[in-house]
Amino acid sequence: MITFENLTKSFWSTAGRVVALDGVSLDVTPGSVFGIVGPTRSGKSTLGKLAALQDRPDTGVVRFDGVNTATLDQRGLRSARRRISVLAGHATQGPEGLSPHRTTAGNIALPLEQAGVDGPTRKRKVGQLLDLVGLTERAGVHPSELTPAQRQRALVARALVGEPSVLLADEPTRGLDPDAQVGVLTALERARFELGVTVLLATEDTSVVRRVADDAALLDDGRIVASGGLLDLVSEPGNPLAQALLPVIETPSSTGALYDRVADVVLIGFAAVGALLPEASSRFGTELSVLGGGLVRFGDTPVARFRLGVSGGRADAALGWIAERGGIVDRPLAGPQGVAA
Numbered sequence: 442m443i444t445f446e447n448l449t450k451s452f453w454s455t456a457g458r459v460v461a462l463d464g465v466s467l468d469v470t471p472g473s474v475f476g477i478v479g480p481t482r483s484g485k486s487t488l489g490k491l492a493a494l495q496d497r498p499d500t501g502v503v504r505f506d507g508v509n510t511a512t513l514d515q516r517g518l519r520s521a522r523r524r525i526s527v528l529a530g531h532a533t534q535g536p537e538g539l540s541p542h543r544t545t546a547g548n549i550a551l552p553l554e555q556a557g558v559d560g561p562t563r564k565r566k567v568g569q570l571l572d573l574v575g576l577t578e579r580a581g582v583h584p585s586e587l588t589p590a591q592r593q594r595a596l597v598a599r600a601l602v603g604e605p606s607v608l609l610a611d612e613p614t615r616g617l618d619p620d621a622q623v624g625v626l627t628a629l630e631r632a633r634f635e636l637g638v639t640v641l642l643a644t645e646d647t648s649v650v651r652r653v654a655d656d657a658a659l660l661d662d663g664r665i666v667a668s669g670g671l672l673d674l675v676s677e678p679g680n681p682l683a684q685a686l687l688p689v690i691e692t693p694s695s696t697g698a699l700y701d702r703v704a705d706v707v708l709i710g711f712a713a714v715g716a717l718l719p720e721a722s723s724r725f726g727t728e729l730s731v732l733g734g735g736l737v738r739f740g741d742t743p744v745a746r747f748r749l750g751v752s753g754g755r756a757d758a759a760l761g762w763i764a765e766r767g768g769i770v771d772r773p774l775a776g777p778q779g780v781a782a
């Protein structure tokens with residue numbers, strides 16, 4: 442378990458002091474994928490560097506399995522650093538990060554060679570990781586012959602070859618097209634499920650977090666503004682991280698004027714997404730119109746957020762019925778004057 446306790450970190454630049462992290466506390470569950478989300482310069486990479494023990498906080502504590510890493514001697518620090526691997530570089534920028542003179546398999550094997558691991562063990566481990574990242578067929582080619590997505594997956598394999606407990610991936614899908622992103626994220630998911638690796642995933646891209654993270658924290662200006670399990674968060678409509686992860690509602694305020702009630706509804710899971718709205722409509726004889734929002738997936742779970750316009754005498758009863766069946770109904774506004782933008 443990695444625990445961050447009240448971390449602060451500042452830098453001095455020509456413009457003065459920059460507070461990169463301000464009172465950050467988080468628990469990362471072992472074997473989970475933990476998303477660190479936030480806009481640019483919010484402090485994600487700084488937090489990653491503290492987690493990887495590449496830098497020290499000004500104040501606060503980074504713990505590995507309860508041990509305060511600041512108390513480790515050089516030997517302890519080296520061994521703690523070996524437990525967390527950093528997915529280095531962005532393979533979209535070229536084959537850097539991988540040796541151009543080595544094959545894919547040779548690149549993945551490099552850390553093992555440097556550690557003096559024997560040939561048969563190297564072969565077994567590299568073979569396992571080539572399979573995990575889907576590059577078995579590309580084992581014998583050089584990085585220049587790989588696509589950017591394949592290079593990024595080769596880097597994932599190389600980061601895993603030393604059997605770390607934690608993999609730190611900072612913007613692992615940046616610059617990749619959607620199909621290529623899926624390949625990289627699948628490799629990270631397999632690392633987590635098949636090898637039990639904890640993945641710390643720092644990204645600006647909320648769709649990446651939705652797809653693979655169990656838990657996430659939203660950083661803004663060096664502070665955690667929200668954190669928790671993804672499916673728990675979406676049950677709190679006002680939560681800023683839920684707002685960032687759920688589909689955006691872009692509905693002109695005038696649209697709602699045509700309905701007796703307007704409400705934002707979050708539906709989680711196949712049954713809710715597929716059935717609740719039509720059933721409420723027929724059961725209560727109300728017209729339920731979707732004014733905005735959409736459907737996304739959190740991992741394998743479909744999650745919808747819709748803005749609904751509801752008309753008919755039993756509009757409130759219909760919304761109440763949806764809420765009783767697990768729909769999260771927010772801001773049932775009384776009439777057109779209450780409609781938000």
Ligand SMILES: Nc1ncnc2c1ncn2[C@@H]1O[C@H](COP(=O)(O)OP(=O)(O)OP(=O)(O)O)[C@@H](O)[C@H]1O
Pocket residue numbers: 452453454459460461479480481482483484485486487488645
């Ligand atoms: N070594 C450094 N020297 C000076 N300022 C730094 C240093 N590292 C980070 N900062 C500053 O700290 C703040 C947080 O930066 P950080 O890179 O952690 O954010 P980020 O969320 O990872 O951003 P990005 O997505 O753009 O990488 C920024 O204002 C950044 O300029």
